[in-house]
Amino acid sequence: MNAPATTELPVVVIGAGPAGLAAAAHLLDQGIEPLVLEAGTTAGAAVREWAHVRLFSTWGEVVDPATEKLLAPTGWTRPDPATYPSGGDWADLYLQPLADVLGDHVRLGVTVTGVSRAGRDRIVDADREQQPFVVHLAHTDGREERVFARAVIDASGTWTTPSPAGGSGLPALGEKAAASRITYRVPDLKDPSVRARYAGKRTAVIGSGASAFTALAYLADLATSDDGAGTKGVWILRRGISGSTFGGGEADQLPARGALGLAAKAAVDNGHAEAVTGFRTEGIERDADGRLILVGEDGRRLDAVDELIVLTGFRPDLSFLNELRLGLDERLQAPVELAPLIDPNQHSCGSVYPHGHRELSHPEPGVYLVGMKSYGRAPTFLAMTGYEQVRSVAAAIAGDLKSADRVELTLPETGVCGGAGLFDAPDAQEADGGCCAPAPQLILAPGRGAGA
Template identity: 50%
Template sequence: MTLIELSPPASQTDRLATLPVVVIGAGPVGLAAAAQLIERGIDVVVLERGSHIAESVRAWGHVRLFSPWRHLVDPAARRMLEAAGWQHPDPDAAPTGAELVEQYLEPLARLDAIAAVVRLDVDVVAVAREGMDRTRTRGRAAVPFAVRVRGADGVVDELPARAVIDASGTFTSPNPLTSSGLELLGADEVSDLVTGPLPDVRGAERARFAGRRVTVVGAGHSAANTLLALVELAREAPGTEVRWLIRNTRAARVTTSPDDELVDRAALGSRLEAAVARGDVERIEGFEIVRARRVDGAVELVGRQGDALVTHTADIVVGATGFRPDLGMLRELRLELDDIVEAPRRLAPLIDPNVHSCGTVEPHGYRELQHPEPGFFVVGMKSYGRAPTFLLATGYEQVRSVAALIAGDAQAAASVELVLPATGVCSTGDAGGQGGCCA
């Protein structure tokens, strides 16, 4: 890959210099990108599909993060907040998703400088170059991006941009239940009986789960969080049965390392194993789902265990099989992605979950995030593709480096530094529930 700097000749940059940087997504990393750009005096527009900032975080707001506050606040955002009188929460406390929103992201979004650039209810449907599909090369770097959007009223429009930072995340793109990665056969037939990851089983969705036979599919941290919540629900609501269906012959993805500095995460695996040993959770191993059927108002999963074709019946199935990036809106851009994890090709070896834990990922910035499309960057959880080893602190360093590059500060852009907590080994297959297995 040839690295392409954001430095076309001055004669070609006159129009680009008048345009804003468009940030896709108003979650923690998207808002951090905005703060970094604003601090450098760069015009920015943040486009959020939801009606509120951090919609994905709100969806799992009942779940406690593994990382404490010391790793959850972007430095530029902190400087802006503290200038307005904000006080940093206890650095050693780990908040829930809801607390992250209420105590940090909402105050950040209310700052005049941030509020002025965030646009809600705007769905980005495609990104391209003005008048250029991906096959045209001549003069490409000097042509503005065209960000096609759909508003809440259904009207489609295009916004020009000097650069685009995609911080849209992966939470709304869960992996299917099948081992093949293809959509589940019969999915439409049982769609009302299958949920996405991290449902609020003891809170907002309690009535849906209480007294039912619930099967959680997946072997990572989002599955573990839901299973432990269901165990508590079963103690409160007689008749609730908790099953754990995994594709492998053993559950090895939830870390129990005593050396893990993220204490809550280190305890997750041991708590779940204890629940299995007590009989609170029935674990079914080596079940590879092929299709689903609706039988007497329940879900019948058809799968393979070894050479045998077997079935499993549940009233409700929770899919906790990880996430993948939605790349459809980027079809007309020139991307260079790793063939396996769908991360930028230079970043992929640094985040390979078969080799790295969340805390052993090397600091990285714009060089590892660049694509052949100059001025376009995928950051945050989406930059990790299908790898589950993401930490919010990593995303903050990514956008600091990218913002410095856009500002023309090559030295700051290239100088990447990050101290991450020591962690146990994350494994492939589940992206956790908190911005990856390690947020």
Template identity: 50%
Template structure:
């Protein structure tokens, strides 16, 4: 159990996405007090950014156990377990009702800018574990506030920290300017929705080899069918793209497998022009267009495009945690005990071992990074993984060591699970063409 000096303080949870709200439900169910701090003006802020797209995992993988129990006690009706929700449906039919059920423990517009210990910095060891956490918040009105906590769970995700497009993990010369000019857009744009005019009849380059790239490419393929002057290029650093196609017909998640099959067809029929071994060196303005200069398989290569969609993944922002004692894997920037289990060079999200509080712990007692951010730079995360993480942590904080250590996870194993949707393997899927005589159908990655 925690020291008596902190028992009356809340467990602060940073982020009101699916895993953050699940953490609050588990903390609440254990009889502790959660306090959820969300930087955005609404819950599910990052999910709303790609809300127009559909998950490849059905509802049965997307509802946390404690959250479901809390919702059902308030008269909530469980969605069809086999249906595939869009991001907006995930919010409207699950996260928003969950936030209502949790009540006033959620504060939106509350941006956490630092986490430390009350009255002591990173160098102080005496009585450290019994000292409350200090969580500094910058509110939307410009004011700041310090909140004390018995424990802190960072579920803030990675959506706001995309990987750069240049080589060596660094932005390419001209990349910042191209973003400012709008030539490089945000990941996962609504290509056949609100952002259609930005892409129709243009030469669009998608950079990346994960499920978010596949999703955008499929949307662009549909747009090109309707607007034939739309030109699609796809650039990847690897020598081939077969891994992006995944398990196809052998995938345990049929929607994810169908995505690979459809993408392969677009490449093989020439709808998508592919550039492999494409390593970006710089960006320049070329008569109002974006010139992408890269090292290709046969030498230097220049590609002039109208707009570039990045899909090269995300990385965690650890700056707010600089006063805490963290133990992170040097490669993927996940908790050190978890890092080797999720390294994308060796694992996909279906074969990651179940893990809970022990593997997520740090030298900073009672501090945890969970959800997408817990995977650092590894793009192999599933929501169900995050739900089991926070269940175990809540049990440990309540003093139930046996429950904390009894971790279980049943995930679909077949099919390539790498993606670049902020680290989530639930990368949204593009809609299929409308079937004559019926409604649009959807598939996911």
């Protein structure tokens, strides 16, 4: 089958999360047909997996202006821009209505298994840039399909590829065998079945970001409840505890973020969790009762725990892009021009310079990683940044370089580099501004699949 002329083809967008759906809206605004491919059965499938987590970002910061133009004729009204949505709110009140408006431009239940140039693997130079992209798909019923595209925007996020417990970046010895006792997400302790799993149990939490804060605070809350007597957290940190471990506290410019750190500190101070510092997990063993024993690289063996919550970040799945010529930073696995701008050793969410198609480009013209996936392993992503990315990329694909190169984003002076809030309490609702991602990882302290 011969590939059609490139100019007749749609732009394939991988992922129907916040960045992917916004990309489709911007492409339509440029007169370009988008085709959004989503592995889940609903729009915002990854966001729905952390539906119980509340964002630090307000509604005013997690709705892309271009999408409002599509939604307005349907009678859609943006929720109060000063309030904070949960992941479930974001999916139900914004992402799903947006997907509904996009209609046939969004296909659900299809997994992208590979992307290449038609008739060219990654080593072939001849006429490479004149060939359209070919995208291989797998349907839930086992069928396979291929579609052609003029460009590819990968907004698939990182939610499906959490980092392991092992301190080396590899799974700890025994980690896979202990899978039934491990979760890589912030658990929803309002769910009765999940609550029963942790109530009265000793649970280790590995991680030092907002997601870990959230999990520790949840466990502490459970420990003080009628059904949670005996609940105990063990906080595993690869580094020591310093003045910055719990964030800015009451001095934090983002009160909701500061409250989260203070809640984690209170969990330790009040004895609901104990901290183990300088511990890099090398192995996970079981005792005679089936409980988990964490073994450190330094030979330390911790007292047994019943459950393990691993919140060590996320990483991009690049396997299906293997036939493309990507230019990625060797540390962050982010585009080489973007990496210095988002290095977590130097930047927080608010200090990341607004960027667009030039920083997101690769040696393979016409392919872009956007949203959370563009940040690789960096946890400093903001939803607003993703929306500006896709606006610029859509303009570049349309050939409007003047617009593509123009910065149309003003970031908050300080940003939450982890994305999700903890409490539904009124004081948390009154907090100012924040990040826009999911929480588990926390930019989602849910994670980063939503790319918020």
